[in-house]
Amino acid sequence: MTRTLLEDVKKIFKTTSGTPFLIPTTESALTNTLSSGDRIVSFLIGQFSLLWIDQQQCLNFNVDVVESDWGQGANLEVLASKLAADSAHTIKAICIVHNETATGVTNNLAAVRKILDHYQHPALFLVDGVSFICALDFQMDEWGIDVALTGSQKALSLPTGMGIVCASPKALEASKTAKSLRVFFDWKDYLKFYKMGTFWPYTPSIQLLYGLRTALDLIFEEGLDNVIARHGRLAKATRIAVEAWGLKNCTQKEEWYSDTVTAVVVPPYIDSSQIVKRGWQRYNLSLGLGLNKVAGKVFRIGHLGNLNELQLLGCLAGVEMVLKDVGYPVKLGSGVGAACAFLQNTTPLIASRI
Amino acid sequence: MTRTLLEDVKKIFKTTSGTPFLIPTTESALTNTLSSGDRIVSFLIGQFSLLWIDQQQCLNFNVDVVESDWGQGANLEVLASKLAADSAHTIKAICIVHNETATGVTNNLAAVRKILDHYQHPALFLVDGVSFICALDFQMDEWGIDVALTGSQKALSLPTGMGIVCASPKALEASKTAKSLRVFFDWKDYLKFYKMGTFWPYTPSIQLLYGLRTALDLIFEEGLDNVIARHGRLAKATRIAVEAWGLKNCTQKEEWYSDTVTAVVVPPYIDSSQIVKRGWQRYNLSLGLGLNKVAGKVFRIGHLGNLNELQLLGCLAGVEMVLKDVGYPVKLGSGVGAACAFLQNTTPLIASRI
Amino acid sequence: MTRTLLEDVKKIFKTTSGTPFLIPTTESALTNTLSSGDRIVSFLIGQFSLLWIDQQQCLNFNVDVVESDWGQGANLEVLASKLAADSAHTIKAICIVHNETATGVTNNLAAVRKILDHYQHPALFLVDGVSFICALDFQMDEWGIDVALTGSQKALSLPTGMGIVCASPKALEASKTAKSLRVFFDWKDYLKFYKMGTFWPYTPSIQLLYGLRTALDLIFEEGLDNVIARHGRLAKATRIAVEAWGLKNCTQKEEWYSDTVTAVVVPPYIDSSQIVKRGWQRYNLSLGLGLNKVAGKVFRIGHLGNLNELQLLGCLAGVEMVLKDVGYPVKLGSGVGAACAFLQNTTPLIASRI
Amino acid sequence: MTRTLLEDVKKIFKTTSGTPFLIPTTESALTNTLSSGDRIVSFLIGQFSLLWIDQQQCLNFNVDVVESDWGQGANLEVLASKLAADSAHTIKAICIVHNETATGVTNNLAAVRKILDHYQHPALFLVDGVSFICALDFQMDEWGIDVALTGSQKALSLPTGMGIVCASPKALEASKTAKSLRVFFDWKDYLKFYKMGTFWPYTPSIQLLYGLRTALDLIFEEGLDNVIARHGRLAKATRIAVEAWGLKNCTQKEEWYSDTVTAVVVPPYIDSSQIVKRGWQRYNLSLGLGLNKVAGKVFRIGHLGNLNELQLLGCLAGVEMVLKDVGYPVKLGSGVGAACAFLQNTTPLIASRI
DSSP, rough: HHHHHHHHHHHHHSSOOEEEESSHHHHHHTTTOOOTOOOEEEEEEEEHHHHHHHHHHHOOOEEEEEEOOTTBBBOOOHHHEEEEEEHOOOEEEEEEESTTTTEEEEEEEEHHHHHHHHHOOEEEEEEOOOOBBBOOOOOOOTTTTTTOOOOTTTTTTOSSEEEEEOHHHHHHHTTTTTOOOSSSSSSHHHHHHHHTTTOSSOOHHHHHHHHHHHHHHHHHHHHHHHHHHHHHHHHHHHHHHHHHOOOOEEEGGGGGOOSSEEEEEETTTSSSSHHHHHHHHHHHOOOOOOGGGGTTTTTEEEEHHHHHOHHHHHHHHHHHHHHHHTTOOOOTTTTHHHHHHHHHHHHHGGGGOO | OOOHHHHHHHHHHTTTOOEEEEOSTTHHHHHTTTOOOOOOOOOOOOOHHHHHHHHHHTTTTTEEEEOOBTOOOOOOHHHHHHHHHTTTTTTEEEEESSSEEETTOOOOOOHHHHHHHHOOOOEEEEEEEEEEEEEBBBTTTTTTTTEEEEEETTTOOOOOOOEEEEEEEHHHHHTTOOOOOOOOHHHHHHHHHHTOOOOOOOOOOHHHHHHHHHHHHHHHHEEEHHHHHHHHHHHHHHHHHHHTTTOOEEOOOOOOSSSSSEEEEOTTTOOOOHHHHHHHHHOOOOOOOOGGGGTEEEEHHHOOOOOOHHHHHHHHHHHHHHHHHOOOOOOOTHHHHHHHHHHHOOOOOOOGGO | HHHHHHHHHHHHHHOOOOEEEEEEOHHHHTTOOTTTEEEEEEESSHHHHHHHHHHHHHOOOEEEEEEOOOBBOOOOHHHHHHHHHTTOOOOEEEEESSEEETTTEEOHHHHHHHHHHHTTTTOOEEEEEETBTTTTTOOTTTTSSSSSETTTSSTTTSSSOOOEEEEEEEHHHHTTTTTOOOOOTTTTHHHHHHHHTTOOOSOOOHHHHHHHHHHHHHHHHHOOOHHHHHHHHHHHHHHHHHHTTTTTEOOGGGGGGGGGGGEEEOOSSSHHHHHHHHHHHHHHHOBBBBOOOGGGEEEEOOOOOOHHHHHHHHHHHHHHHHHHHHOOOOTTTTTHHHHHHHHHHHHOGGGGGG | OOHHHHHHHHHHHTOSOOEEOOOOSSSSHHTTTTTTTTTEEEEEEEHHHHHHHHHHHHHOOOOEEEEEBBBBOOOHHHHHHHHHHTTTTTEEEEEEEETTTTTEOOOOHHHHHHHHHTTTTOOOOEEEOOBBBTTTTTOTTTTTTSEEEEESTTTTOOOOEEEEEOOOOOHHHHTTTTTOOSSSTOOOHHHHHHTTTOSSSSOOOOHHHHHHHHHHHHHHHOOHHHHHHHHHHHHHHHHHHHHHHOOOEESSSGGGBBBSSEEEOOOTTTTTHHHHHHHHHOOOOOOOOOOOGTTTEEEEEEEEESSSHHHHHHHHHHHHHHHTTOOOOOOOTTTHHHHHHHHHHHOOOOOOGG
């Protein structure tokens, strides 16, 4: 089973040359490719990129943080200037969170690759994809990504407990000389067992492997591209509803809009955490809190995984009622109606039922 | 476990003197209490009452059918006149479907009892409650009902496969002389094993017993009266949406409105089965077909069981899109908005989350 | 799914011309083929045949009971003489329990067919196969059986709740004129829905259908003939152990030995129900009680369904300890050792692991 | 739920002062308490202690390995001499695998503590208890153990994926100054969230938490001391069978016998891996291979977790058949009979069934 899982996992990363590892931690992306003291460029655009930077600093890398306003994407101009100045190639890796869940921002990875190529810079290109692989278009080979990672509990709709890491040949090469301390999650051990055909240096979580098999089967049955299109459609419907309510998207430009989560800015006289609390207490609705810099200012609507049009519309109706509950003058039905208008035009028939 | 199940099942029938049987068929209500050739009065108000009458005729009873227009409740005036004329007490039983799922009609059982009492008529009072027990208020003892029955797959939200029958002392007494042929589902066998404390003359479906335990626990945790109030709230929201769409309820008077299902009449230029088909094919929405006399003319929205406000609103949004799909000029968001306005005023906080 | 289930169910009955019904009761075998007052010949050889005869009498058939000593098979000589004397063909059906679980007796169905053929007698041939189909060789077409029935919870290793009935073309023909009262389980309703391709006149127990799919898959994966051979092997090992303990098989002749259950006769100074109780209380071992005429005199070891060699040997070891517990002078290890000697010679390699 | 889980987990470690962490790796026991370059004494007595030593060396500790013959326990005389010579207290920790699964050896932790106390040596006392907690008696507080760890998939009978680590106050104190690199599994993060009452710095594996709840409930229902006694009884029965077969226990002295696994030495003319293979291929029996130095020479019978007498006896019967298969002259039934004789004397009644 592991053999076919590994083959199929490559499809969701859109890679043929990458090597996947089913490893329950994301730390391994860094420790397998870098050495203590290595300089890395890392983008800070929200809470989840902040946490990754924390981890990078804990692991004793020399982290060159490029910060943007929360609500903006990674500042690629700064990247360009840093690469331009680095003819000595002291920068060993570029670390970027593809989809910043805290602010609903998706970064442009193709553009990062273009910049790296422009300067012919050999830095590794490491991507945290926890919250989007299988939900957004992601092309590991096409975009020259060296390590990408995701988790079981996001777009795969599995329980928590499994990380999936995919490494390019260049990353594997780097792992041979990377000196970071690593024990359980050393790719070397895995590669040894891959060769032997037994695949696992340690006992894996069997139930998650069966879960992954089923999750992949469901995705392939719907079609990976259809899954991604569905995420795009539901995200667009959500943004249309937000606009109909007269509220603002935390994401500052359309090019950064995330198709897995929408962070909604509330008027200053409302505490967004009250919206989350109220939704949970009255309507069994799970919204996301604003985190850190945007705490109290935004709430988040997640729209990823095994979700369909009517489930989203139920959620949007719930948000409307909560907004009214907390004193925001929403016209009930306005967001749902606007979203329906879009969805009624764009939702395809279900292939298996035609 | 069976001992406590039987005790708890009595609570959902609101009876202390009744005797419950967990029997996988509803035929037993008739065969255990009546003899071949017995005269019974039975109300025909829709497809499910029709099927019950079929069964009664198959079992060789002398069925006195009282028909109403589909969309109306049982004609109790005719009942009164029949009882008035029956001083010889040739009528052995009154058979009534409490909640006619085909047309969304709920009959007034208290009124039936009042009429029986008025004429001091000893006929048994048999009620088909398949689609509503645990969803609508039902008071077996208060209303003097002799046999009531329900199924696992409706308001209990269990899989199919278990019938629940509850018999009054008078019904048990009748079973001693009833001559209808019955083998597996003879109450006598059950009563014998009840006395022995082993409860089961045959091997029961263990997994459904565990399911029933859980279903009852969930209902009692929410509170049976809260469950019934929730059904009332969701049903009212549905009717408000139907009105907002400019459509008519198949149920002709408010006194008959069912809180578990709403049958919606479509304009003559639309075939309601297209609505059902479209909902299924495009939005993964399960609506009910119009049956028999109302085929093509109504579609049905079920709102019973383990269902909350946002799930219903998602369903209503789906109906709006389907109506638009089939050419009905609905204003998208109108029904959902009207339902939200009602629900935002009436939905209580979730007790366990305050 | 139902379509393929029905096709596959025919394989376990070894029939190509039969029509299967997934119906949760066995009564239907009788009511669909016979009319009240019909004369039937029925064999009484133990508790389960007794219960079937009870049912036949409840259903108002004129039952001609042929009794044998408990521990013997059906008395086919009496059958022959009855058929010989019945040139008027007043006998409408022969009813036989293939495998009498109470005494571990398996009847010879091929011999019954031979006798019927010899007298060119048109009586229907009805077989209760509850406890053996998929465990013993059963050839519905070859043996000219008109109705065979089994249950989900025996050799199929499913939960209780589903009956499987298979009817020959002759039985279907008979059902057109049979006058027994039947409502829910009338084949006619099923045949109507089979033709329409929707298969179910009523909502079936979906979870049991999925279970049946899995049970059949497991059986076909192992190979039906291998499953039957495994039952034969385990049964033989059990009988060898019983002999090694110095105890007697309740089944009086080898030709009647059942491959699904062994009823063991205990010495007169031991109450067999103490053995069953002790096994349950001390070793978590489920043995079967002696029933009715053999109560206190035999205990039963079931060996059917999803069971392998080591599970059986664990059970046999448990029986040895219980025998010692209740004062029978067994040599510990004697039965297990003898069974091992047989199994070590005869158990094949597991095909999927070679 | 986490709050009560943490409280209950302390009971299986028999500690009141310890702090438990539900962390999916065992590395954390070392990295949270020690710094790179620290001298530690570690006992090598089999494959699993070898793997732990590998890990210790990977983590850059200065490992003082004390090796014994495989089949012997930890050499505590060498420990005593090392401690005696270490008046400077350069030894920071003693690392010991309590139960060496490869050879069926259980070390005497109370004796280790006595030696540490005798020399008034402040070294931390770290114990790998992966394969025995809940199966063997383990007294964290009484024996002054500083860190103990176990895994979900052993005596708790859960799926893989959760580690359980328990730290003494002294270990927590040490973690404040320990300089080993650690990110995800830093106790500090957990302690912070314990104080806040939300418990989890990262999303845990919810399904394993529910599993742990059930596993603990089952253990407490049986009684932890009864569980441990059962393991003792089944282990003793296994050793009696081994002796009856004329084979030797790999464990060289009775004081080291493990109650969770028995490693059996085969005669030189047999390859023990053939025994394991044959058991798997013919009888669906999972035995353990001999590892590393004892490869080909021993096979292992596991007897831990949710296992009862009859399951073990089935397994022992299987081993007998396999031994015969590979040409060892075993008397079939000899081991099972001997084990039965012991178990029939010692197995208590099941409390809930009396």
